[in-house]
Amino acid sequence: MAKQPMLKFVQIERTMPEKRDASLRKEDFHEIYAEYAKAKAEEQASRCSQCGVPYCQTHCPLHNNIPDWLRLTASGRLEEAYELSQATNTFPEICGRICPQDRLCEGNCVIEQSGHGTVTIGAVEKYITDTAWENGWVKPAAPAQERDESVGIIGAGPGGLAAADMLRRAGIKVTVYDRYDRAGGLLTYGIPGFKLEKDVVMRRVEQLEQSGVEFVQDCDVDADIFAAIHAEHDAVIVATGVYKSRDLAMPGVGLDGIERAIDYLTASNRKSFGDAVEEFDSGRLNAEGKRVVVIGGGDTAMDCVRTAIRQGATSVKCLYRRDRANMPGSQREVANAEEEGVVFEWLSAPKxxxxEDRVNGVMVHKxxxxxxxxxxxxxxEVIEGADYVEEADLVIKALGFEPEDLPTLFGQPELPVTRWGTVKAQFQTGATEMDGVYAIGDIVRGASLVVWAIRDGRDCAQAILERFDAPMAVAAE
Known part of the structure; x- marks a missing residue:
């Protein structure tokens, strides 16, 4: 009888991949976690209890077949594990790196609830797909049959790219239009390299190009361009994301040195590509030698504080109006930031x-x-009489994002939007009231997770294929 490869959570403790020491990792923008060795990945995957009701899978937006690919990994059948992982997730190596597993799959692991420590699902997922790339198992889509239909996708973020991948596998002609000079959206310019190194994103973009997806970069879609895209394609997917930063209305908000998180992170990520970035080189969006205060408690705020540390800020503080237990950002990211020297000022809000001309402090309500x-x-609630001033040379507003006014921007007043400005679209399909126009991701949900954008992109692609009466291609190579 074959030896049982699973259910080892009692004998084997949870072990994450080795994390680089904070004193070293804060000196660069490389990812902070090392890769599992083969034996360690198999060992950690073997801790899965293979429970009858897999809550990890249920709480994954993509409903990844997590227990199955953990079992295959524990058995050394990595290529099969990759194929199963790729069948439900277009970018498993990206989700393995940036998903808040502590709030999703791992946070709902049955053995975590029983006190044994969750299975390290994200790290194993990353290991599986990184191994697949190394071994050449990841190949461009090769449709069995080319079709006449074409789809235009506005936005090259995770949702748009996921839809492009699924449609191209079915032989649909796909053109992706994006305002930036590189595809990837927030994966490329919003998320720092210490969470997601950029070659990981670029190789997926190259794979899509090799599959026949056409990219039109530096394309800021306006009314004329939208009309042309709508006329040229049989269907259009709006996957623009939400990039309009929420702002503050309070004294001094217009002073120099008060910047938006998206501008700050984009400048830093462009430098990682070797681009000339005037705003960074001039010092405006560079934290080196500055006292930095970041306002906000979400994942974007965590990205900003950890970026400032790496740029050589003299001090970095994060103001959040609630306490640690009630912050929206990942607790894992908070712990990483604290290890690197970030100071969190809980229950603190700017007033x-x-x-004079440039900011030198933040007036704070306790x-x-x-x-x-x-x-x-x-x-x-404000505690009266407990105000103070936090000294600052650079203030970064990480208050979240709102949708742009797409009906006006696209010259399409009939494009339906909600009272929040997000596009109204059908659940699961992404179809809007405009014929042939779909919408997915954050522009429908509001600012959300990458994994939800991928889910929306895949669901929308399936709906379009059903509309075209086209067979769904198998996602795995």
Whole structure:
């Protein structure tokens, strides 16, 4: 009888891949976790309990077949594990790196609930696909039959790329239009290299190009361009994401030295490509030698504080109006940031900024948590008489993102939007009330996770294929 490769969570403790020491990793933008060795990946995958109701799979937006590819990994059948992983997830090596597993699959692992420590699902997922790339198992799509239909996709972020991949596998002609000079959207310009090194994204873009996907870069879609795209293609997918930064209305907000998170992160990521970035080179979007204050408590704020550390800031502080337990960002990221020297000022909110022409401080309200609001979260309340000034040379606003006014931008007043400005689209299909126009990802959901954008892109592609009466291609190579 073959030896049971699974259910070893009692004998084997949870072990993450080795994490680089904070004193070393804060000196560069390389990823902070090493890769599992083959034996260690098999060992950690073998901790899976293979439970009858896999909550890890249920709580994954893509419903990845996690217990199955963990079992295959534990058995040394890595190519099969990759094929199974790729069948439900267009970019498993990306999700393995940046998904908040502590809030999704790993946070709902049955053995975690029983006190044995969750299976390291994200690290194993990353290992499987990185191994697949190394061994040449990842190949460009080769459709069995080319079709006459074409789809235009506006936005080259994770949702748009996922849809492009699925459509191209079925033989559909796909053209992706994007405002930036490189595809990837926030994967390329929003997420720092220490979480997602850029060659990981670029090789996926190259794979799509090799599959026959056409990219039109530096294309800022306006009314004329949208009309041309709509006329040229049999269907259009709007996958623009949300890039309009939320702002503050308070004294001093217009001072120099107060910047938007998206501008700050984009400048840093462009430098990682070796681009000439005037705003960075001039010092405006460079934290070197500065006292930095980041306002916000989400994942973007975590990206900003950890980037500032690596740029050589003299101090980095993060202001968040609630406490640690109620912050929206990943607790894993908070811990990493603290290890690297970031100071979190919990229950703190800005009330204004000091300075003449340039900011030199943030006026801070100290807060306490009061009664719950309609969502059940305790509302922050100002503690009277506890204000103070936090000295700062650079303030970064990481307050979240809102949608642009697409009906006006695209010259399509009939494009339906919600009261929040997001595009109204059908659940699962992404279809809008405009014939042949679909919308997916953050422009429908509001600012959300990469994994949800991938899910939307795949679902929308399937709906379009059904509309074209085209067979769905198998996702795995």
């Amino acid at each position: 204004g900024f000091t300075g 807060m306490r948590l009061g009664q719950p609001d309609a969502s059940g979260r305790q509302m922050p």
